[in-house]
Amino acid sequence: MSQATDRLPTWDLTLLYDGPGDPALERDLDRIVPLARSFRDAWRGRLAGAGAPDLLQAVEAYQEVVRAPLGPVAFAHLGFADDATDPARVALLQRVRELATAAHRETLFLPQELDRIDDERFARLVADPALVRYRHFLEQERAARPHRLSEPEEAVLTLKDLAGRAAFVQLFDQLTASFRYRFEVDGAERERTGSEMLALLKHPDRSVRRRAYEAFTAAYEREQVVLTSVWNALVLDHRxxxxxxxxxxxxxxxxQRNEVTPRAVETLMAVTRDHYGLARRYYRWKAGQLGVDRLWSTDLVAPLPGPEPPPVSFDRARTWVVEAYEAFAPGFAAIARGFFDERRIDAPPRPGKSGGAFCMGVAPDLPVYVLLNFTGKVRDAATLAHELGHGIHFTLARAQPLLEYSPVLPLAETASVFGELLLARRLADEGLEPAVRRGLLAERIEDIIATTFRQNLYTEFEYRAHREGAGGYLPAERLCALWTEHLDAVYGDTxxxxxxxxxxxxxxxxxxxxRFYCYAYVFGELLVLALYRRYQEEGSAFAPKLRRLLEAGGSRTPGDLAAELGFDLEDPGFWAGGYAVLEGLLDELESLTGAKEG
Ligand SMILES: [Zn+2]
Structure with missing residues (x-):
């Protein structure tokens, strides 16, 4: 083991169960389905007419049904992530999933019966003090009501989807997963998968990057008849x-699913469009670093020349991250420390362990865990800050009931990305040599560009194609032309x-x-940048606000939460604050290079 990966912490899953043979695990597994059945027997047919006290009882019984599989789910998932080569762990995960699905099936009547309550009575019910703790959950369960069809219609749609939408998705997946590329690089020719080809976009040689990408998309071009047909079928299905x-x-x-208003998303997208110039500014800088007049579209994630940052020990990374949170709010640092003190973090890479990194918090009364694959890169310190940010979010949200515990997608990355920004600020004081700081800053900026401008361009393209597709079949040539037009809108002549x-x-x-998943990335990233801007402006007065937002978990819509803190998601000025942070990072980058350009 290298020095950097010495003495890495491993996690202790006995906080959940003593082991796979723990009788408590078996007991919990055995209760999952019976509990769901008794919920159904007790409440089916009774919800639509229930008064507030009964509805409260039903919701709490439902919550228990939802909670029942989560201990085993957490244990099985973490065990599998720990060692996917152990057949017993695979089998446990499979068993837990099947039980959870069977239990879920017994509860499907709940939204249907809530739908049957008329609006006026429903409004009275959720205003009742007895139900205030579950108001958001109940309202969200009902949100799709105006758009739900009758039960037999829904059943037919679900059935026909299998040979419709789902079949096209499967065709796409099977076809594109079958693509193989014989490709030569650095004198070695071998067969590669699509993701191996895309990884070559980080190759230091410009012509390799371009050649790899040409080979990659050529496979898609060859199958354009099928892919265009899939695209059009899915647009028609959606319409x-x-x-x-x-x-x-x-x-x-x-x-609706993201609990955001159309106006907030339109504002976010328009403000993003107005700031495409920042992407161009960065790519002009990058062209200079790579010594070319103009980047090719295959150069966007190319590595920058310069020294590799020195390796970082885990202890050092841990200290940086905890200090970064400490400087923001001591309470955040205390939660972060808990992961180490209680052994809820697993850092060393090892065979059979799942790759990447994640944080898992499934219920307010269960321990939160973090998985990393720490290799001693500065990037790994950022990942630690990111995952502990999730951990802080899951821990603070514990005040919420399980049914309102998890934040909606656009809020899910709030604490994690905020933590990365706090770490970047901490590292600015570390006296790293300028070339290393430049590399780290450039990496951060490329991340922001990828999650804001790039995802915005995806969304705008997708939206345009859906509207144009309403007029009839879009041929491949038209889709290619639309795509190029949207690329050019971001990158211009840079x-x-x-x-x-x-x-x-x-x-x-x-x-x-x-569909239309990608704007949530823009929303999440820019929200954090805009919040960070407020932190820059308000200083320590901001910390309790962020804490309140995180404590709310999934109990309020993003718009309501922002409003409680005095921010307006429909105000362009709020979002523009996020791009001011990006501009600050670009200024810093250019000043480190000593070549400021406009
Ligand atoms: Zn994350």
């Missing part, structure tokens, strides 16, 4: 679904779009799997 369910905008169902990039739209799985 028909909107019509059947009475939505007036292609993004409306996603806004990036030359290589012909191979025209086909990138057909390779983005989000467009196929989860």
């Amino acid at each position: 028909q679904t909107l019509e059947l369910r009475g939505y007036d905008d292609p993004m409306a169902p996603v806004h 990036v030359e779009t290589v012909p191979a990039s025209r086909w990138a739209w057909s390779a983005i799985p989000h467009f196929v799997h989860t």
Whole structure:
């Protein structure tokens, strides 16, 4: 083991169960389905007519049903992440999933029966003090009510989806997963997968990057008949679904799920468009660093020349991160320390362990865990800050009941990305040599560009294609032209779009799997930057505000939470504050380079 990865902490899963043979685990597994059945037997057919006290009892019984599998779920997931090669762990995970699905099936009557309550009575019920703790949950369960069809209609749609939408998604997945590339690099020719080809976009040689990307998209171009047909079928399916369910905008169902107003998203997207110039400014700087007149679209994530940052020991990374949180709010640092003191963090890479990093917090009364693969890079310190940010969020939200515990997608990255910014600030005082700081800053800026401008361009392209697609089948040529137009809108003349990039739209799985998912990335990232801007302006007075936002978990909509803190998500000025932070990072980057350009 290298010095950097010495003495890394491992986690202690006995906070959940003593081990796979723990009788308590078996007992908990055995209760999952019976509990769901007794909930159904007690409440099915009774919810629509229930008064507030009964409804409260039903909701709490439902919450218990939802809670029942979560201890085993956490234990099984973490055990599997710990060692995926152990067949017993795979089997446990499978068993837990099946039990949870079976239990969930017994509860499907709940939203249907809530739907049957008329609006006036429902409004009276959720205003009742007895139900105030579950008001948001009940309202969200009912939110889709105006768009739900009758039970037999819903059943037919679910059934026909299997040979419709789901079949096209599967065709896309199977086809694109089958793509293989014979590709030569650095004198070695071998067969590679799509993700190995995309990893070559980080190769130091410019011509390798371009050649790799050309080979990658050529596979998609060759299958353009199928991919264009899939694209059009999914657009048609979405349009028909909107019509059947009475939505007036292609993004409306996603806004509902994300609990955000269309106006907030429009504002966010318009402000983002207005700041595309910041991406160009960065790419002009990067072209200078790479010694080229203009970047190619295959150079965007190319590595910068310069020294590798020195390796970082885990203890050092831990100290940086805890100090970064301490400087913001001692309470945050105390929560972060708990992960080490209670052994709820697992850091060393090892065979069989899951890759990457995650934080898992599934219920307010269960321990929160963090998994890392620490290799001694500065980047790993940022990952530690990120995952502990999630950990702080899951810990602070414990005041909420389980049904309102998890934040909606646009809020899910609030504490994690905020923590990365706090770490960046802490590292600015570390006296790292300028070339290393430049590399770290550039990495941070590229992350921001990828999650704001790039995801915004995805969303705008997708939206445009859905609206144009309403007029009929869009041929591949049209989709390529639309895609290129949207790329150019962001990069202008600072990036030359290589012909191979025209086909990138057909390779983005989000467009196929989860429509209009991408704006949530923009929302999440820019929200954090805008909050960070407030922190820069307000100093320590801001910390309790962020704490309140995190403590709320999933108990309020993002708009309501922001309003409680005095921010307005429909105000362009709020979002523009986020780009002021990015501008500050660019200023710093340019000043470190000593070549400030406009
Ligand atoms: Zn995250």
